[in-house]
Amino acid sequence: MTMEGLRLDGRTAVVTGAAGAIGSAIAADLTALGARVVVADVDADGADAVAAGLAGAVPLAVDLSAPESVERFCHELGERGLEPDIVVHNAGLSIVEPFAESDPAGWDLMWLVNLRGPMLMTKLLLPGMTARGWGRLVFVSSDGARAGSGGEGAYAATKAGLFGLAKTLAREAARAYVTSNVVCPGPTDTPMLRRVSAAEPGLVEKISRGIPLRRLGTPADVAGLVAYLCTDRAAYITGQTLSVSGGVTMQ
16 A cells, blocks of 8 residues: 555646756656656756656756756747646756855856846746645755855855745745645765765865764655655655754754
């Protein structure tokens, strides 16, 4: 027997940054629950590869740094008859450097990808959700935005903007049964972290020692929470910010 309210049959989900480690794990979990997933990423080849392994998935390129690309993406969804019930804003861009040495051009790029892109996509897709009377918005931020992180000042600032956006949308869309929540991954074992650790031997072990559960998170750890928030079992959860951090951040 299965628990009621944990299936997503008949639902269409958009996952941005779905060619990456966390995004592809989210797309896989949503597919496993029965959703038809739009695998969205600036990396068109990567999106194709992820979608090829997921039943019914649709790969679709989108560049969140370009407003016209976001608008074209949303228009193409309509052209294909895809009406998203779920939008997971997972894509993100991080430039790690001391804030005093950072380049404002990098700030602008992170602002476009991490905050303005999700704002515009939500503006274009939310009306369909409210008209149908059901929807799920999940914004993947970062514990670095929630608690601060050295070298990620501008990144944290842009990702922190998702907190205010998600809470406002939770209030505005509640009567249409659209929920809006934020998930904040803590230290997670992804190719990006492994690339950073390659230049700093022992970094992964050092990070792991500071985590109460004594290990890095995995993409599956994040994906499990995101998938749950998209189901009917999470219908009474909205306006929340939830960390997946092994206990690094507690509230």
